[in-house]
Amino acid sequence: MSEALHFAEHRLQETALLIMAGVYAVRLIWLMRFKAGKERQAPTGLPGTTKGKGIIYSWANIFMPWSMESARKHVLMWFQFGIFHMGVTAAIALSVIIPYAPEVLEITLITTIFQVVIVAAFIVGIMRIIRRISIPVLRAISSPDDYFSLILLTVWFFFAAFSVPNRWQEGETFLLTYFWLTAFFLVYVPFSKISHYLYYPFTRYYLGKTMGFRGVFPLRGTRRG
Amino acid sequence: MTNKKRSHQAEVLIEGMAEKLNRQIVGSLVACVHCGNCTRSCHYVLTNPDDPTFAPAYKADRIRKIFKRHFDWTGRVFPWWVGAKSIFTVEELEELKDIVFGKCTNCRRCSINCPMGVDYATFNRMMRGLLVSVGIMPEGVAVVSKDQWEIGNQMGVLPEDYIDTIEWMSEEMQSELDDPTAVIPIDKMDADIVYTINPREVKYDPRTISDAGKIFHLAGENWTMPSEGWDMTNFGLFSGDDALGGAVAGRVYEKAKELRAKKIVISECGHGYRSTRCEGPNWAGMDVEIPMESSVITMLRYVREGRIKVDKTRNTKSYTFHDSCNNARSCGLFEEPRELLNLVVTDFREMYPNRSENYCCTGGGGAMSMSEYTPLRLKSAKIKADQLRETGAEVVVTSCHNCVDGLTDLIKHYKLGMEVTQLVNMESEVNKGSGFNVSIPRRSIALSSNDFK
Amino acid sequence: MPDSVKINQSTIRLIKGDLTALDVEAFVFYARPDLALGSGFGNAISMRGGSTIKEELEKIGGIKSGEAVATAAGELKAGYIIHAAGPAFHEENIEGKLLITMENALKCAEEKGIKQLAFPPMGAGFFAVPLPVCAKVMIESIKRYLSGDTGIKEVIICAADNRDYKSFAVELAAID
Numbered sequence: 118m119s120e121a122l123h124f125a126e127h128r129l130q131e132t133a134l135l136i137m138a139g140v141y142a143v144r145l146i147w148l149m150r151f152k153a154g155k156e157r158q159a160p161t162g163l164p165g166t167t168k169g170k171g172i173i174y175s176w177a178n179i180f181m182p183w184s185m186e187s188a189r190k191h192v193l194m195w196f197q198f199g200i201f202h203m204g205v206t207a208a209i210a211l212s213v214i215i216p217y218a219p220e221v222l223e224i225t226l227i228t229t230i231f232q233v234v235i236v237a238a239f240i241v242g243i244m245r246i247i248r249r250i251s252i253p254v255l256r257a258i259s260s261p262d263d264y265f266s267l268i269l270l271t272v273w274f275f276f277a278a279f280s281v282p283n284r285w286q287e288g289e290t291f292l293l294t295y296f297w298l299t300a301f302f303l304v305y306v307p308f309s310k311i312s313h314y315l316y317y318p319f320t321r322y323y324l325g326k327t328m329g330f331r332g333v334f335p336l337r338g339t340r341r342g
Numbered sequence: 343m344t345n346k347k348r349s350h351q352a353e354v355l356i357e358g359m360a361e362k363l364n365r366q367i368v369g370s371l372v373a374c375v376h377c378g379n380c381t382r383s384c385h386y387v388l389t390n391p392d393d394p395t396f397a398p399a400y401k402a403d404r405i406r407k408i409f410k411r412h413f414d415w416t417g418r419v420f421p422w423w424v425g426a427k428s429i430f431t432v433e434e435l436e437e438l439k440d441i442v443f444g445k446c447t448n449c450r451r452c453s454i455n456c457p458m459g460v461d462y463a464t465f466n467r468m469m470r471g472l473l474v475s476v477g478i479m480p481e482g483v484a485v486v487s488k489d490q491w492e493i494g495n496q497m498g499v500l501p502e503d504y505i506d507t508i509e510w511m512s513e514e515m516q517s518e519l520d521d522p523t524a525v526i527p528i529d530k531m532d533a534d535i536v537y538t539i540n541p542r543e544v545k546y547d548p549r550t551i552s553d554a555g556k557i558f559h560l561a562g563e564n565w566t567m568p569s570e571g572w573d574m575t576n577f578g579l580f581s582g583d584d585a586l587g588g589a590v591a592g593r594v595y596e597k598a599k600e601l602r603a604k605k606i607v608i609s610e611c612g613h614g615y616r617s618t619r620c621e622g623p624n625w626a627g628m629d630v631e632i633p634m635e636s637s638v639i640t641m642l643r644y645v646r647e648g649r650i651k652v653d654k655t656r657n658t659k660s661y662t663f664h665d666s667c668n669n670a671r672s673c674g675l676f677e678e679p680r681e682l683l684n685l686v687v688t689d690f691r692e693m694y695p696n697r698s699e700n701y702c703c704t705g706g707g708g709a710m711s712m713s714e715y716t717p718l719r720l721k722s723a724k725i726k727a728d729q730l731r732e733t734g735a736e737v738v739v740t741s742c743h744n745c746v747d748g749l750t751d752l753i754k755h756y757k758l759g760m761e762v763t764q765l766v767n768m769e770s771e772v773n774k775g776s777g778f779n780v781s782i783p784r785r786s787i788a789l790s791s792n793d794f795k
Numbered sequence: 796m797p798d799s800v801k802i803n804q805s806t807i808r809l810i811k812g813d814l815t816a817l818d819v820e821a822f823v824f825y826a827r828p829d830l831a832l833g834s835g836f837g838n839a840i841s842m843r844g845g846s847t848i849k850e851e852l853e854k855i856g857g858i859k860s861g862e863a864v865a866t867a868a869g870e871l872k873a874g875y876i877i878h879a880a881g882p883a884f885h886e887e888n889i890e891g892k893l894l895i896t897m898e899n900a901l902k903c904a905e906e907k908g909i910k911q912l913a914f915p916p917m918g919a920g921f922f923a924v925p926l927p928v929c930a931k932v933m934i935e936s937i938k939r940y941l942s943g944d945t946g947i948k949e950v951i952i953c954a955a956d957n958r959d960y961k962s963f964a965v966e967l968a969a970i971d
Contacts, residue, residue, distance in 0.1 A: 162674025332674020477884030492835030
């Protein structure tokens, strides 16, 4: 293994992770400095609905496509979402597995699973880019960061898919590019929309708390009469 | 950096934003990923599919841009990259006004359909309030807000007219029930219930007051209506003016306290229920000890307890129920009205979607008072018209005065030929004293609302 | 807390009530420069006072911000209405402008020989003048005016609700 690849797999990743953690911490402190809302009134709604249940429901909501009309009516989109995020998880896991537990990738089944998931995510990424460019409403709401983040992840999937077997002996180009992209991704995340996963627990927590307290969550949506 | 000079109003708006931002709103402002899921839940988008400016994410971004430019460092450092942009001129503020007042009814349907939990309606209301604070608002909002601030109710009903109407309805009630004791008490001390209403009832629909009075009387209730602090509606919810919201709600709570009432009952009104029951204590900064409930829950309790008798065979038309956004999506009130309706009609047909997923009547968020947006409102009502038509029902029942007006308007516009009524009118009609007691179904959810505790 | 304070030969009195229904010599209406009555108190003036007030205002046409003008009060219990156009919606220098408006409203009443004058919380509420600012400036201005040579014997501050009342009660109590 070249020194360049060793550096990219270790020192570069560690530095990028530290930067990301630092910026995240600043971001969280910033968010927590805003005052929290308070509900003074007595709770409303059915007794099965409480703040706590609302929060848990809100967090779990994304895993229950039937619970949200926008997902229920567009299940395919929901599956795309699932695949894309599984791809992200797999590609991030890869950046830890390769330097610290490369033996895991000697198991063919595991490398196959990783490659299938990441390639599927890559295909979804391409579909998402086309969708974002071709649908007027998505074009209207997209900032340069929206396009860049999506393209960045899709390209990253591409190199990750080829890096899964970890065959540096056969050439380091894909691995090097993958690790440099991972490092860039880690540093760029807090500055971009990709940081949404940092906010996700907060936004869903507050929505769940409010809606749970008011008897709206767990949602008793459309029911047959 | 632009050299554009910022107007004083824009300066005040940005300063005001700093005060209004809380963790929940900031979370909603930073978390949007522009996935576009919200577009499929908004009645404006569904009826204007070719215009992307109706998308909740697009509308939200008009506010988000300002937030990012002034409060989020990514927007301060790389404004172009993250779509951050400040606001400068009065013309820009006027454009923003047309978005937050004219293109959204704050129905919260996109909020429950957002995978990220972005509560657009909440910060849309915040922006309405900021614009109102600098005097930029639709004329109708100004008229109604001023009435509610200065006269004490949002339709400018003068105290003498209110009292006259109550006395008139009291006489009507006496004559209809042929009972001299059937009166509407005003400012009675130590009543179990103080009944608060919507000024629309005084001005346009006093029958709902006497219908409610009949129900209270027949139930043997110890009740009263207040001489002031009687308007449970609150334009602060629509205008985003928390000070108005707090002042109006505070008048209701303080009067009930002064009368030593044991409970405040709120007549059927979605925004009134939400404002008085759910938001008012927060706006007013008051911990209200007197319990509050919707009259729907009160009426349902009377039927369940056998205090009033109902004869559903009197209502033989076909009925459907429209959930008010404020009741269903912001206060969890959707099972009780259905249960009550099923007790008083023989043919109930559910509309789809329903409960918390129901579409707005399209006249919500104060839209009925903003005549400049009426053509757009009615065009965007098509989705609601289709939904109503599909039920095949002759009558649409709702628990909201505003929805009554919104639905009536669209039914006329789309020539649906449906009637619109409220539960209080239905129930009053069926308990006219036939003496026939309908058996009360007790489902697992029966009597289980937090309001029954 | 006291609900009235004596300044020289005059009194400042705080009440809770219905401004346009007061049986007083005159009351102040927080007007717009175009003198349109509009909704709120304007609506009450139109409804209770009849059309003559509007007609008189139309003849006057308009006033500048900070100015005040008197009209008869039609069928209202009051004899006069002082229409005073004050600052609105967080415009610049609210305190200074409100002080000028108050002074002009009082002077206008003085010129008419009015001895009893009722004020609403000037600009608070719809016009978004912060209530504490409104109470402070109004009490300060009335106190200063009544300390001088004046024929006005009583100034009433008519609060619409407890929220208004409490803010003014605090300021009134602070008068030495």
